[in-house]
Amino acid sequence: MKIEAAGPDRITWQDHHGPVLSSQNGYDVITCAACGFAHAVPLPPPEELSAEYSERYYRDEKPTYLSHARExxxxxxxxxxxxxxxxxxxxxxxxxRLIDIGCGPGFFLQTACARGWQGEGLEPSQQASDHARSLGLRVHQGFFSAERAGTLGRFDVVHMNNVLEHVPDPLTLLKAAYDLLEPGGFLVVGVPNDFSPLQIAAAAQGLPHWWVAPPHHLNYFDFSSLSAVLERLGFVLRERQTSFPMEMFLLMGENYTAEPALGRACHTRRKRFDLALAETGLNEVRQHFYRVLADAGLGREAIIFAGRP
Ligand SMILES: [Zn+2]
Known part of the structure; x- marks a missing residue:
């Protein structure tokens, strides 16, 4: 099997090699020496993913996403x-000037616009982009690509959250994001923080690799691989953030991976933790807590602020 043009360096299927970290649904996840991050092989053909994310994703894979996101x-x-x-x-x-690539139902964009940002979004899902437009937001429906980037204009900020784990060519998209930025602008990129030390500890307690989910998740970054990829593309790294390390629940004996209802209950507890600090006027303590976790490579997400010089 040969897949062409999987990245800006024209990495081909034969070039993807490295030790297998996990196997699931007929895919191996390898630490790829050529790409510099872990990803699934074989990579599914782009046309398969196109139908998935334009029509099926929010309907079949995330039917409760919109109601939970509102809640x-x-x-x-x-x-x-x-x-x-x-x-x-x-x-x-x-x-x-901000663009939210993969803006989903538009809640981040709505917050940004309410704070005075001139924001717009790009989103492949019909349902999600319809929702974002119903909030009065300027949203283009479609996939992000180097070609599409050429039609969008230039921005001070490119926000790209929960996108890179889904796409077969994350390096191409990061390079296109770089090109969308005015000099001195920032990319904010967020991905799941995968194969993290706390996940490895939970797996050592006998849990399966619940975070490995090809073909929905093709790429598995952590803070260090995401940082290295961004620096390789010419970005200058500025700050890190993360969110609550959900694996702590697993390590404390609450196996939410086996029970969706328990997963929702654990999610409610972490929300309560964050909101309790905010309501007490301790927002800076909460922000500092997550910054320290991120600096230690921990937390459920890896969020990096990377500047274009
Ligand atoms: Zn690779």
Whole structure:
């Protein structure tokens, strides 16, 4: 099997090699020496993914996503504001043009626009982009690619959350994101923090690799592989953030991976933790807590602020 043009360096299927970390659904996840991060092989053909994310994803794979996202928005607002706080500190107030690549139902974009950002979004899913438009947001429906990037204009901030784990060519997309930025602008990129030390500890207690989910998740970054890839593409790394290390529940004996209802209950507890700190006026303590975790390579997500020189 041969897959062409899987990255800016024209990496071909034969070039993807490295030790197998995990196997699931007929795919191996390898630490790829050529790409510099872990990913599934074989990579599915792009046309398969196109139908998946334009029509099926929110309908079949994430049927409860929209209702949960609405229910979670008071809590999700905290991390949305955390990201915007950093950007508003890093950029002068005259630089507020932002694009959210893979904006989903539009909640981050809505928060950004409410804070005075000139924001727009790009989203492949019909259902999610319809929802974002119903919030009064400017959203283009479609996939991000180097070609598409050429039609979008230039921005001070490119926000790309929970995108790179899904795509067969994350390096191409990161390079296109770089090209979308004005000099001095920032990319905020968030991915699941996978094969993290806490996940490895939980797996050593006998749990399966629940975070390995090809073909929905093709790429498995952590802070160090994501940092290295960004630096290789010319970005300058500025800050890290993360979210609650959900694996702590597993290590304390609450196996939510086997029970969706328990998963939702654990999620409610971490929301309560974040909101309790915020309601007490300890937002800075909460932000510091997550920054320290991120610096230690821990937390459920790896979020990096990377500048274009
Ligand atoms: Zn590779």
């Amino acid at each position: 979670d928005q008071a809590w999700a607002r905290l991390s949305q504001d955390d990201r915007l706080d950093v950007l508003e500190r890093l950029l002068p107030s005259s630089r507020r």
